[in-house]
Each structure stands twice: as C-alpha cells, then as structure tokens.
Amino acid sequence: MSYTIQDVQEELSVVGEDIEKYIRLNKIKVAKDGSLSEKSYQTLLDLFSDQESKHNGHKNSKPVYDLIRHKIEEKQKPVFESQDQRISLFQDDAISFLKSLPAASVDIIITDPAYSGMNQRLKLGRGKIIGKYADAGKNGAKWFEEFHDTEENYRAFLQQCYRVLRNNRHIYIMFDSFSLLSLAPIARDVFEVKNVLCWDKANIGLGHYFRRRHEFILFASKGKRHLNSKSIPDVWKIKRVTASQYPTQKPTEVFELMLKGSAEKDFVVCDPFVGSGSSAIAAIKSDCKFIGCDTSEKAISVSKERVKEFLKTKTDLYQKSSLLGDDETMTKLFFEWQL
Numbered sequence: 001m002s003y004t005i006q007d008v009q010e011e012l013s014v015v016g017e018d019i020e021k022y023i024r025l026n027k028i029k030v031a032k033d034g035s036l037s038e039k040s041y042q043t044l045l046d047l048f049s050d051q052e053s054k055h056n057g058h059k060n061s062k063p064v065y066d067l068i069r070h071k072i073e074e075k076q077k078p079v080f081e082s083q084d085q086r087i088s089l090f091q092d093d094a095i096s097f098l099k100s101l102p103a104a105s106v107d108i109i110i111t112d113p114a115y116s117g118m119n120q121r122l123k124l125g126r127g128k129i130i131g132k133y134a135d136a137g138k139n140g141a142k143w144f145e146e147f148h149d150t151e152e153n154y155r156a157f158l159q160q161c162y163r164v165l166r167n168n169r170h171i172y173i174m175f176d177s178f179s180l181l182s183l184a185p186i187a188r189d190v191f192e193v194k195n196v197l198c199w200d201k202a203n204i205g206l207g208h209y210f211r212r213r214h215e216f217i218l219f220a221s222k223g224k225r226h227l228n229s230k231s232i233p234d235v236w237k238i239k240r241v242t243a244s245q246y247p248t249q250k251p252t253e254v255f256e257l258m259l260k261g262s263a264e265k266d267f268v269v270c271d272p273f274v275g276s277g278s279s280a281i282a283a284i285k286s287d288c289k290f291i292g293c294d295t296s297e298k299a300i301s302v303s304k305e306r307v308k309e310f311l312k313t314k315t316d317l318y319q320k321s322s323l324l325g326d327d328e329t330m331t332k333l334f335f336e337w338q339l
C-alpha cells in the first residue's frame with residue numbers, strides 16, 4: 001500500500017510544506033512518483049507526533065486529545081460525552097471507528113474483542129453455549145454481534161490499532177484459547193509482542209475438555225516503552241464477574257492492572273469493543289481519558305449509564321464489589337501501589 005503527501009496532510013491536519021520539510025530533514029524515502037511506502041508513512045506520522053509532544057512540552061498534552069475531538073466532530077458525534085469531555089463513547093464498528101481517529105492519537109489500547117471462533121466452534125450440549133440469547137447479534141451470533149475471525153479482518157483491525165497508537169506505547173488484547181492460536185500470531189507482524197499474560201479467574205467455568213478457568217491477554221508495544229513496574233507477575237488472579245448484567249463482562253480490575261502497568265495520568269485510553277464499559281470505569285479510576293465504541297446499542301446504553309453514574313456518585317452499577325481474591329500480590333498491587 002502506498003500513500004501520498006495529501007494522505008499525511010489529511011491525517012495530521014498540517015500543511016504540505018511542513019510535511020515536505022520533515023521528509024527532507026529526516027531523510028524519509030519517497031518514491032519517484034512522490035508516493036510513500038507504508039513504512040515511510042508510519043515513520044513520518046511517528047516523527048510528527050513525537051515532535052508535537054516536545055513542542056507542547058508534555059507528552060499527554062491536551063491538544064492531541066483536541067485533535068481527536070476535532071476529527072471526531074467532523075465525522076460523527078459520540079453517543080455519550082462526559083461534561084469534562086474526558087470520556088467519549090461511540091456506536092460504531094471497531095475498524096471504522098479506528099479509521100475515524102487520527103494517526104498517533106491514543107496512548108494505550110486495552111480491549112476484549114468479540115471473537116467469533118470460540119462461539120462458533122466450541123459448542124456445548126445441543127449446540128448452545130453459555131449466556132442469554134436475548135441480545136443475540138446478526139448472522140447467527142449467540143450474544144452480540146461478533147467480530148469475524150478471518151485473518152484479513154484481524155490484520156485490518158491490528159493495522160488500525162497500530163496507526164492510532166502513539167509511538168512508544170502499549171496495547172493489551174484479550175484472547176480465549178481458540179483465538180489465541182488462530183489470530184494472535186498475526187499480532188507479531190504488526191506489533192512487538194512482549195508477552196502473553198494469563199487472567200486466572202479463580203473459579204472454574206464451563207468446558208468439555210478441562211473446565212475453563214483462564215483467558216489470555218496479549219501484551220505488545222509500538223516502539224520502546226518500559227512497564228511502570230517490574231513487580232507485576234504474568235498471571236493475574238482476579239475473580240470472574242458472576243451473574244453479570246452484560247454477557248462476557250470483565251472485572252474492572254483486569255483493565256486497571258493493564259493501566260497500572262502501562263498508563264500515566266491523562267493518557268488517552270482506547271477500547272474499540274467496549275461492551276458494558278469495564279475498561280472505561282478502569283480508565284476513570286486511573287485518572288485517564290477514554291474513548292471507545294461498540295456496535296451494539298445495548299452495550300452503548302449500558303456503558304453510558306454505567307459511566308454516567310460512576311462519574312456522578314463513584315458507584316459502579318455493574319460491578320458492585322471488588323473482584324480481587326485472596327492473592328497477596330494482586331492485593332499489594334492494588335492497595336499499596338498507586339499509579
């Protein structure tokens with residue numbers, strides 16, 4: 001794929017002359033016909049975003065968020081935006097939403113996609129899997145609409161994640177055991193995969209071939225970035241949400257731990273599969289900004305209600321109490337070590 005100077009201009013909202021200056025100064029390769037390869041394009045965006053950070057004197061400077069806001073307003077309005085404009089929710093498809101964001105505009109991606117593989121292939125009993133069917137998605141999806149596990153679709157998703165993520169930043173993507181084997185390897189082509197973490201749910205769930213008690217979290221980076229602490233283990237024992245009001249709702253603590261590892265105050269956190277909004281609650285608790293989307297109307301109405309109430313009263317309507325179990329390291333991480 002190749003890009004033109006105009007593509008960069010549109011992406012960054014800067015004038016062509018500035019871009020040409022950057023190309024000359026940084027000796028970025030340009031083809032004879034003036035086009036840029038994927039690599040040159042990405043290098044240019046990264047350099048520009050680094051320069052912008054320095055110019056603004058702080059890497060979490062508000063203008064970057066304003067830039068997102070400006071772009072968003074041109075394209076679509078959020079379904080929900082908090083009064084202080086730090087939290088925005090959109091009803092959209094993950095790839096189309098990410099495409100609507102400018103390059104290098106978010107500081108961390110924490111997400112839990114609705115993979116179709118596990119649901120379609122690992123059926124129990126008479127073909128049914130766990131969960132309520134009231135909110136079934138289109139095309140035979142069991143609970144909500146699923147994100148199709150084709151390599152092409154997943155690669156397009158990862159490439160958009162890479163594009164919107166600022167340089168020297170982290171991404172966390174949740175995986176079930178099925179999608180880990182089929183899709184996670186593609187992440188290596190796009191990001192620097194650093195580790196695969198294990199979320200130990202403490203209690204067993206359903207499953208014919210060993211009862212399921214864990215999920216995976218792929219941890220990767222764009223560029224170089226250390227974790228905030230060297231004391232976080234790669235197995236996270238946090239209890240599952242029981243009797244959840246939204247299918248597949250995750251404990252906020254799982255997302256909080258990702259942010260403890262990789263975020264700073266005022267980071268723009270992005271979750272393109274927001275579901276019930278657990279990642280948004282984690283972002284608020286960690287003093288971060290948040291931008292997220294979901295295709296489902298139900299998810300957006302649940303997360304909107306949840307975020308609004310949490311901002312107003314600090315009450316989490318969908319997770320009434322802490323899901324930290326008796327694991328000493330987890331308790332220490334949460335209670336003795338503040339971000």
Ligand SMILES: C[S@@+](CC[C@H](N)C(=O)[O-])C[C@H]1O[C@@H](n2cnc3c(N)ncnc32)[C@H](O)[C@@H]1O
Nearest residue numbers: 093094114144145249250273275276278295296
């Ligand atoms: C596994 S759930 C996320 C649950 C969430 N982490 C929580 O704690 O509530 C995945 C979500 O992805 C949404 N979804 C499915 N296909 C999507 C797509 N193409 N783009 C964005 N969201 C999608 C589903 O509606 C569902 O809410």
